[in-house]
Amino acid sequence: MSVLVCFHDRCFDGACSAAVFTRFYRQCIDGKADFRYRGMMHRAGQLFDADSFDADENVIVDFKYSSSDRLTWWFDHHQSAFLTEADAAHFRTHQNGKKFYGPDYKSCTKFITDIASQKFGFKAPDLDELVYWADLIDGAQYPDIRTAVEMREPATQLTLVIEGFNQPDFCARLIPELLSKSLKEIVALPHIQKAFEDLYAQHLKSIELIRGRAKLQDGVVFFDLSDLPVEGFNKFIPYYLFPDSVYCVGISRSKERIKIAVGSNPWNNAPKNANLASICEKYGGGGHAKVAAISLPPQDLDHAHGVAAQIVEELRKSRG
Numbered sequence: 001m002s003v004l005v006c007f008h009d010r011c012f013d014g015a016c017s018a019a020v021f022t023r024f025y026r027q028c029i030d031g032k033a034d035f036r037y038r039g040m041m042h043r044a045g046q047l048f049d050a051d052s053f054d055a056d057e058n059v060i061v062d063f064k065y066s067s068s069d070r071l072t073w074w075f076d077h078h079q080s081a082f083l084t085e086a087d088a089a090h091f092r093t094h095q096n097g098k099k100f101y102g103p104d105y106k107s108c109t110k111f112i113t114d115i116a117s118q119k120f121g122f123k124a125p126d127l128d129e130l131v132y133w134a135d136l137i138d139g140a141q142y143p144d145i146r147t148a149v150e151m152r153e154p155a156t157q158l159t160l161v162i163e164g165f166n167q168p169d170f171c172a173r174l175i176p177e178l179l180s181k182s183l184k185e186i187v188a189l190p191h192i193q194k195a196f197e198d199l200y201a202q203h204l205k206s207i208e209l210i211r212g213r214a215k216l217q218d219g220v221v222f223f224d225l226s227d228l229p230v231e232g233f234n235k236f237i238p239y240y241l242f243p244d245s246v247y248c249v250g251i252s253r254s255k256e257r258i259k260i261a262v263g264s265n266p267w268n269n270a271p272k273n274a275n276l277a278s279i280c281e282k283y284g285g286g287g288h289a290k291v292a293a294i295s296l297p298p299q300d301l302d303h304a305h306g307v308a309a310q311i312v313e314e315l316r317k318s319r320g
């Protein structure tokens with residue numbers, strides 16, 4: 001049996017979801033299955049090609065639904081799991097007992113673990129560490145801002161590498177390691193240690209860049225890095241720099257896309273009435289209520305600035 005697992009690339013929860021699904025499938029469905037992994041990124045337009053699903057079992061974890069009849073397994077927890085209303089209707093009417101949607105879960109890793117144990121008798125206590133950290137990291141439940149930004153824990157160090165390392169298939173190759181080594185052993189691997197050190201130096205630089213660019217007004221931090229070669233930055237930096245901020249809107253640009261990241265400060269207890277996924281959906285993006293994003297084609301910079309300005313305005317107003 002060949003199994004293709006499409007997972008949310010460059011995401012700790014995406015990689016852990018693929019790892020947990022693999023262990024579950026081997027333990028409960030077919031111990032001899034042959035696994036391949038394909039990282040998926042959000043981008044403007046169609047996400048799956050018609051011939052994406054070329055295995056006996058085609059699986060998506062921690063990523064948007066596909067109405068392809070080649071899709072056999074699906075697990076996701078994002079509010080914006082369905083690209084269209086037609087996809088949502090397809091999900092409701094094409095149940096095969098292998099497609100699961102858990103929007104209340106903080107991580108897809110924990111969602112898969114719970115469904116697999118409730119419905120298939122799955123048990124993997126050695127993966128508890130992955131489930132614990134995926135839930136904490138994807139749900140932004142760090143005990144404090146310093147754990148999130150200073151990155152002393154193996155899981156937070158590996159997250160920096162997963163989100164920032166520019167080597168194609170890095171996450172796909174990492175998935176088997178997640179099943180056989182502890183996070184501490186993984187971050188000690190020489191190529192990962194080296195990537196961490198380089199990315200951590202960049203992380204310190206991006207803290208200074210954001211410090212120089214960001215402005216806090218009416219509880220909303222805004223910054224624009226679209227003219228700089230900074231593709232990804234740690235999403236908690238704005239709250240580290242501005243502990244009084246409630247929301248943050250940041251623009252960055254890579255060769256593939258412009259990203260407008262919209263987030264809320266998990267350590268600020270001020271009431272947060274805005275649903276960030278719903279706001280981003282109006283502009284073709286999505287995510288979770290507390291953290292969401294919009295991807296735009298790299299040439300649409302003027303449009304991106306307009307969208308970001310409207311979101312900043314809406315968030316400032318929501319603060320009353």
Ligand SMILES: [Mn+2]
Pocket residue numbers: 008013014062077106107108138
């Ligand atoms: Mn996730």
